[in-house]
Amino acid sequence: MDGRARLVQKISSTRAFARVAPHVIPALDRAVHRLSGGRTLLSTRMLPGVVLTATGARSGRPRRTPLACMPQDDGGWLLIGSNFGRPGHPAWTGNLMKNPEAEVSWRGRDIPVRARLLTGEERERAWRAAVAFWPPYAAYQARVEREIRLFRLDRRDR
Structure with a gap:
């Protein structure tokens, strides 16, 4: 890992980053995603990413959220x-x-x-892989009492 990546990971682990990033990074990602015709996200300079479109739990309306992801060898995320x-x-x-x-x-x-x-041992394996992939996840978990949720996304037929 180069020095720039280590610096970004260190900054990403701070509470100050947690206060600012949720307001800035998704907005920038949405703009870059739209301008690139859906081909890229700004945050993918450090981590792979997707734009998730999910149905709102309360509203029932489509909700688009740019997210970091871990691509899986079998084509899932x-x-x-x-x-x-x-x-x-x-x-x-x-x-x-x-x-x-x-x-x-x-x-x-x-x-x-x-x-x-993901739950149980499957979640534990995935969590270890996530922390190895992006060490700041460990700092995020240490700051909160809740267990960070992990989801496996698999391709489906239309």
């Missing part, structure tokens, strides 16, 4: 509901729990997916 180490679960996790059929925009393609909340 792991999503980590860290909320940058803030106390509450991010809204998109509740949306997926109520409405697991969703869609991701991945490298310019819209792909229908089905989400599954």
Whole structure:
């Protein structure tokens, strides 16, 4: 890992970052995603990312959320509901729990997916992989009492 990546990870682990990032990063990602025709997100300079379109748990309306992800070898994705180490679960996790059929925009393609909340040993394995992939997740978990939700997204037929 180069020095720049280590610096970004260190900054990403701070409480100040957790206060500012949720307001800035998603807005920038949405703009870059729209301007690039869905091919890229600004945050993918450090981590792979998708734009998740899920049905709102209360509203029933489509909700688009740019998210970091861990692409899986079999073509699925792991999503980590860290909320940058803030106390509450991010809204998109509740949306997926109520409405697991969703869609991701991945490298310019819209792909229908089905989400599954990971539990038990499967969650533990995924959590270890997530922390190895992006060490700031450990700092986020240490700051909150809730267990960070992890979701596995698998492709589905339209």
